[in-house]
Amino acid sequence: MKHKTFIELVGPAKDKMYRLALRLLVSKEAAEDAVQEVLMKLWSRNEKMSTYKNVEAFAMTMTKNYCFDQLKLKQNNNLKIVHNNYEDHKSSPHQILEVDDELNFVKEIVENLPEQQKVIFQLRDVEQYDFEEIAKMLEMNQTAIRVALSRARKTIREEIVKKHKYGIG
Amino acid sequence: MELDKIKMLLDKYFDAETTLEEEQVLQDYFSSNEVAIELQEYIPLFNFRKIERDIEFNHSLPKRGNQGLYKWFAVAASIAIIGGLFLFNDIKNEPELGTYEDPQVALQKTKDVLNMVSFYMNQGQENLEYVSEFGEVTNKIIKTP
Numbered sequence: 001m002k003h004k005t006f007i008e009l010v011g012p013a014k015d016k017m018y019r020l021a022l023r024l025l026v027s028k029e030a031a032e033d034a035v036q037e038v039l040m041k042l043w044s045r046n047e048k049m050s051t052y053k054n055v056e057a058f059a060m061t062m063t064k065n066y067c068f069d070q071l072k073l074k075q076n077n078n079l080k081i082v083h084n085n086y087e088d089h090k091s092s093p094h095q096i097l098e099v100d101d102e103l104n105f106v107k108e109i110v111e112n113l114p115e116q117q118k119v120i121f122q123l124r125d126v127e128q129y130d131f132e133e134i135a136k137m138l139e140m141n142q143t144a145i146r147v148a149l150s151r152a153r154k155t156i157r158e159e160i161v162k163k164h165k166y167g168i169g
Numbered sequence: 170m171e172l173d174k175i176k177m178l179l180d181k182y183f184d185a186e187t188t189l190e191e192e193q194v195l196q197d198y199f200s201s202n203e204v205a206i207e208l209q210e211y212i213p214l215f216n217f218r219k220i221e222r223d224i225e226f227n228h229s230l231p232k233r234g235n236q237g238l239y240k241w242f243a244v245a246a247s248i249a250i251i252g253g254l255f256l257f258n259d260i261k262n263e264p265e266l267g268t269y270e271d272p273q274v275a276l277q278k279t280k281d282v283l284n285m286v287s288f289y290m291n292q293g294q295e296n297l298e299y300v301s302e303f304g305e306v307t308n309k310i311i312k313t314p
Contacts, residue, residue, distance in 0.1 A: 015225050019224050103217055106214055106216075122221075125192075125218045126218055126222050127222070149185040160210050
């Protein structure tokens with residue numbers, strides 16, 4: 001396979017891979033490294049790639065596995081410290097401040113979810129894969145995925161409700 | 170009616186029973202400006218879902234495509250080195266090293282050379298005789314027991 005074909009094949013998935021890595025590794029640098037690393041691995045086995053039915057799903061699985069490995073190895077010692085990647089997503093001034101604050105609150109809740117739930121929430125709520133695809137990517141059955149996703153969503157709801165009841169969460 | 174439907178979808182959403190289409194309905198509802206006050210606390214969640222989708226990977230993809238080219242550089246370099254070695258050997262063999270065909274002449278020449286070496290060696294040694302003078306002088310001053 002030519003380099004150009006490879007880029008065309010993997011290109012659409014790379015943003016999704018990056019977002020998943022970012023969700024798990026938190027640090028931008030670590031996430032970028034993870035994507036590069038996974039792409040390298042994919043490229044190194046590119047003869048076999050044509051045999052994979054769904055390159056994107058395969059790439060996502062590899063990204064997830066790589067990130068889990070990284071977390072286990074604790075190679076990135078400074079991972080937990082460097083998590084101030086929050087950015088201004090909107091340009092308008094102080095009125096937005098409160099909204100931004102609430103977004104960061106949601107982000108924090110998601111960050112504190114268990115790893116598996118984080119992955120599932122990312123794949124479903126952000127990337128909008130259907131359950132069949134997620135099941136393939138994570139090698140889990142769909143029921144287990146629904147249960148985990150429901151738990152993740154309910155945790156987020158609880159935290160949000162708690163915050164609204166008692167003011168600042 | 171509409172609100173009831175949304176609430177029902179929301180319950181389904183938290184049970185992870187919604188389809189992608191239903192989730193899109195919720196997404197659209199919470200992105201609109203007509204969210205019921207009692208449901209407004211969920212706006213950040215749906216905003217979060219949407220915004221996280223916009224993050225992009227801006228780094229360049231791995232450039233392994235040039236690897237083939239580098240391999241040929243290596244091949245060219247090794248050819249140059251090996252070729253260079255052979256060429257150098259040929260040049261080294263060419264100059265006259267002064268080899269003698271006749272063994273008698275060779276012996277004579279060797280003797281001459283050895284004699285010359287020993288002559289110069291002895292000449293150097295003569296100068297060393299004066300060194301003993303230094304020893305004598307110091308012995309007069311420093312009396313060793």
